[in-house]
Amino acid sequence: MKIVVYAICKNEAQFVDRWMDSMSEADQVVVLDTGSTDDTVARLEARGAVVTVETISPWRFDTARNRSLDLVDEDADICVCTDLDEVFHPGWRAALESAWTPGTGQARYRYTWSFRPDGADGVVFWYEKIHRRHGYRWVHPVHEILRWEGPGQPGLMVTALGVQLDHHPDPSKSRGQYLPLLELSVQEEPEDDRNAHYLGREYFFHSRWDDCIATLKRHLSMPTATWKDERAASMRYIAKSYIQKGDPAQARSWFFRAAAEAPHLREPWMDLATLCYQQENWDGVLYFTGVALAITVRPDTYICEAEAWGPLPHDLRCQAYFRTGRIGPAREEAQKALVLSPTDPRLAGNVEILSRM
Structure with missing residues (x-):
């Protein structure tokens, strides 16, 4: 099969060599540069990438992605869309070819979006940016997704076990353009529940608590908003907005609603545990953390949070055991925490202090 990696970029010279090394298993690498002022283009071309430079105005991620896809040869069998701040683990091509059965349209693969300070996986979910050459187009100005627009039915979705992509972004890069693009996205497709959730979440990131609450309440009222995990996430952002507004009672109510909506998720139970911790309700901390720890299967969606x-x-x-004078159980929990983050000096200090006590 002919496998082509395609990407968009702007001023990402620092990532070129790492990215090209990672993508070297492909037959071809095609890049749309949207206006770099550093030496990104020269570096990419020196490493063998086919680079086209164009300005996308007005800027939209879907327009840029579709233009980069247009640059892929018509005879490509599989298109692999990545960004320059992402890295495949070696052997990804063989794993992809093994999973790509006749009739396949897209492949999903494991994606580590963030890492904890100790290097362990942070947010992990399964991504779907590998697809066959024809019939798919990118939609939405931001948080763009692939949509089937070809004739007939889309191909099968396969799971490419062994394909692992890691995200190592530049932390100094601004995400300021996301909010206006999300507002535009909701204007264009007001009944798209996914975009409504993303917009409400973005309002939270911008400390616009009332806009967050109103937008996410609208999300919850939409007939198509049926995915319980995402509904619970909207409830949790509403609750956290109420905390910022100084209304812990409303926050507690919304956290409970989130837990009832998706009791299979750890996150709402941990929100309740954290709220109890802040209120020095130690029995509540122990109860809700106990419920969370009883959930042992980690979901494979972006809703799952590292903490x-x-x-x-x-x-x-x-902390709860210590505050209630139960030093033995406190030490056991401190040791369990340290196992999960062995380089954290505070956790190591807790074990040392409790051991002496």
Whole structure:
């Protein structure tokens, strides 16, 4: 099969060599540069990428992605869309070819979006940016997704076990353009529940608490908003907005609603545990962290957050046991927290202090 990697970029010279090394298993690498002022283009071309420079105005991610896809040869069998701040683990091509059965349209693969400070996985979910050459187009100005627009039915979605893509972004890069693009996205497709959720979340990131609450309440009222995990996430952002507005009672109510909506997720239970911790309700901390820890299957969606699956549940339990004079159980929880983050000096200090006590 002919496998082509395609991407968009702007001023990402620092990532070129790492990215090209990672993509070297492809037959071809095609890049649309949207206006770099550094030496990104020269570096890419020196490494063998086919680069086209164009300005996309007005800027939209879907327009840029579609233009980059247009640059892929018509006879390509598989198109792999990545960004320059992403890295495949070696052997990805063989794993992809093994999964790509006749009739396949897209492949989903494991994606690590963020890492914890100790290097462990942070947010992990399954991505779907690998697809066959014809019939798919990108839609939405931001948080763009592939949509089938070809004749007939889309191909099968396969799971490419062994394909792992890691995200190592530039933390100095601004995401300021996301909010106006999300507002535009909702204007264009007001009944798209996914975009409504993303817009409400973005309002939260911008500390616009009332806009966050109103937008996410609208999301919850939409007939198509049926995915319980995302509904619970909207409820949690509403709750956190109420905390910022100084209304912990409303926050508590919305956290409970989130837990009832998706009791299979750790996140709402950990929100309740954290709220109890802030209010020094130690029995509540122990109860809700216990419920969270009883959930042992980690979901494979972007809703899953790193904190709930890291040392935090055990760390909070350690604090609750310590504050209620139960040193033995506190030490056990401190040790469990340290196992999950062995380089954290604070957690190591807790184990040392409690051991002496």
